[in-house]
Amino acid sequence: MIDLRSDTVTRPSAGMLAAMTSAPLGDDVYGEDPTANQLEETVAGLLGHEAGLFTVTGSLANLLGVQALVPRGGELLCEASAHVVRAELGAHAAVSGVTTRTWIGPTDLTQVSALIAPDLGPYFVTTSAVSVENTHNFGGGAIQHGYDALADELESRGIPLHLDGARLWNAAVATGRTPASYAARAAAASVCLSKGLGAPVGSVLVGSAELIREARIWRKRLGAGWRQAGVLAAAGLYAVEHNIDRLAEDHANARVIAEVLADAAPGSVKPDQVDTNIVIADLAVTGKTVAEVVAAARAEGVLIGGVGATQLRVVTHLDASAADCRTAASTLAHILTH
Numbered sequence: 633m634i635d636l637r638s639d640t641v642t643r644p645s646a647g648m649l650a651a652m653t654s655a656p657l658g659d660d661v662y663g664e665d666p667t668a669n670q671l672e673e674t675v676a677g678l679l680g681h682e683a684g685l686f687t688v689t690g691s692l693a694n695l696l697g698v699q700a701l702v703p704r705g706g707e708l709l710c711e712a713s714a715h716v717v718r719a720e721l722g723a724h725a726a727v728s729g730v731t732t733r734t735w736i737g738p739t740d741l742t743q744v745s746a747l748i749a750p751d752l753g754p755y756f757v758t759t760s761a762v763s764v765e766n767t768h769n770f771g772g773g774a775i776q777h778g779y780d781a782l783a784d785e786l787e788s789r790g791i792p793l794h795l796d797g798a799r800l801w802n803a804a805v806a807t808g809r810t811p812a813s814y815a816a817r818a819a820a821a822s823v824c825l826s827k828g829l830g831a832p833v834g835s836v837l838v839g840s841a842e843l844i845r846e847a848r849i850w851r852k853r854l855g856a857g858w859r860q861a862g863v864l865a866a867a868g869l870y871a872v873e874h875n876i877d878r879l880a881e882d883h884a885n886a887r888v889i890a891e892v893l894a895d896a897a898p899g900s901v902k903p904d905q906v907d908t909n910i911v912i913a914d915l916a917v918t919g920k921t922v923a924e925v926v927a928a929a930r931a932e933g934v935l936i937g938g939v940g941a942t943q944l945r946v947v948t949h950l951d952a953s954a955a956d957c958r959t960a961a962s963t964l965a966h967i968l969t970h
Contacts, residue, residue: 639949655866667862681838697820706760739778754880773910794818829871896965905951
């Protein structure tokens with residue numbers, strides 16, 4: 633099977649497994665796991681922050697980061713299809729008491745600024761923070777080019793920025809920018825180690841030393857303290873050290889898939905808008921349903937997913953070679969035209 637449902641389906645490489653089995657270990661609840669500590673320090677340094685916290689998922693990293701910036705009953709602004717409001721099961725409201733309002737589409741300073749609610753006293757909710765997802769998952773892996781202008785505006789208004797950087801590595805490779813040039817603009821930022829980079833599990837939240845100290849307490853309070861976390865942290869370190877630059881290969885493979893699908897079903901994909909490793913194809917122009925295309929592809933040995941009533945999602949990654957991606961693209965093109 634060629635599995636292009638997500639870049640989370642990868643398996644640890646031989647080098648990564650060797651790093652995991654040879655990692656020095658300790659009890660991370662006591663702060664004594666040297667490999668977990670090294671991962672947190674390394675990622676914090678790469679992202680231009682004082683400290684980091686290794687978490688089991690990006691959802692937990694986002695929960696802790698937003699909670700550190702938004703008081704209970706406070707308001708977070710984000711895009712309407714952002715992961716924090718669409719794919720984290722309402723955790724920010726259910727666990728942290730955070731309310732949200734949203735804008736639609738790419739990060740646009742005018743649109744976001746119009747939503748910001750100032751402190752008008754005890755009768756209205758005040759905007760406490762703004763969250764930006766970069767790259768944007770349900771936006772087709774889009775890079776948020778309005779990010780810097782928004783960061784400037786928020787800084788001038790004293791409103792903290794939260795960066796959901798699950799695929800920030802992809803944005804950095806695609807633009808030639810450093811990850812820190814994005815993450816250092818945010819008061820709290822999360823990055824994933826298992827999306828694109830090939831680690832089996834884990835994300836890292838970064839921020840000030842005080843923010844991470846509080847997040848560490850909440851991580852334990854939520855039952856997510858690690859013991860010998862270095863076994864998994866070693867995979868994350870290996871991923872960061874070996875698998876960032878190669879993301880350009882995934883981007884090139886995604887563009888190939890987009891071009892093939894655009895030829896087969898004109899109007900379904902705009903290849904020049906495929907920024908990174910995610911291709912979203914709209915089947916409305918084909919008359920086919922997501923369910924039938926997904927099923928037909930599976931029968932032909934290609935796994936893909938759906939993200940809407942008419943939208944397919946194809947995600948390239950390090951376990952899908954260029955040849956795999958060309959095969960998958962040809963298979964999908966045949967299905968869409970027959």
